[in-house]
Amino acid sequence: MAEENGWRLCSACKKPIEFGAIYWICNVSTCNRKSAALVFCSLPCWEVHLPTARHREAWAEERRAPRRSAAAQAAAKEPAESKRRTVVRSAPPRQPEAGGPQEILIVASRLKEYVHKRSGFNTSDRVLDPLSDIVRRVCDEAIRNAAKEGRKTILDRDIPGH
Ligand SMILES: [Zn+2]
Numbered sequence: 001m002a003e004e005n006g007w008r009l010c011s012a013c014k015k016p017i018e019f020g021a022i023y024w025i026c027n028v029s030t031c032n033r034k035s036a037a038l039v040f041c042s043l044p045c046w047e048v049h050l051p052t053a054r055h056r057e058a059w060a061e062e063r064r065a066p067r068r069s070a071a072a073q074a075a076a077k078e079p080a081e082s083k084r085r086t087v088v089r090s091a092p093p094r095q096p097e098a099g100g101p102q103e104i105l106i107v108a109s110r111l112k113e114y115v116h117k118r119s120g121f122n123t124s125d126r127v128l129d130p131l132s133d134i135v136r137r138v139c140d141e142a143i144r145n146a147a148k149e150g151r152k153t154i155l156d157r158d159i160p161g162h
Pocket residue numbers: 010011012013014015040041042045
């Protein structure tokens with residue numbers, strides 16, 4: 001398909017990506033399903049899909065479209081992939097949404113009580129977000145530590161600095 005119009009059409013702007021040209025893919029697996037793999041002619045076009053895709057973390061990977069002849073020969077088999085060259089990360093907009101990965105992990109009442117007992121200070125609800133981020137980061141590291149030892153249970157000793 002689309003032989004006349006280059007190799008494939010950009011998933012965002014629908015302009016043709018020429019044979020042998022640089023294009024971009026999204027690193028996220030749901031954007032690379034065989035039936036509906038997304039390809040982008042440029043980084044701005046890749047960024048276009050971010051708000052709707054709602055990836056937690058995403059980056060674009062640079063690829064090169066196959067030459068016309070190579071594409072014809074290798075017709076069915078992984079047509080796109082010559083080697084990956086560079087990877088460009090772009091921070092997607094943060095989307096704090098309830099129930100999602102940005103959920104608050106801190107028990108507000110306990111935290112406020114702790115701070116108040118320690119200091120008599122009050123605590124803004126807005127500290128719950130950054131504190132939850134810290135907990136997530138520590139947990140991610142603990143997950144890696146447990147995985148290194150082939151465990152699927154996080155133990156106290158996996159917590160960094162514990
Ligand atoms: Zn485009």
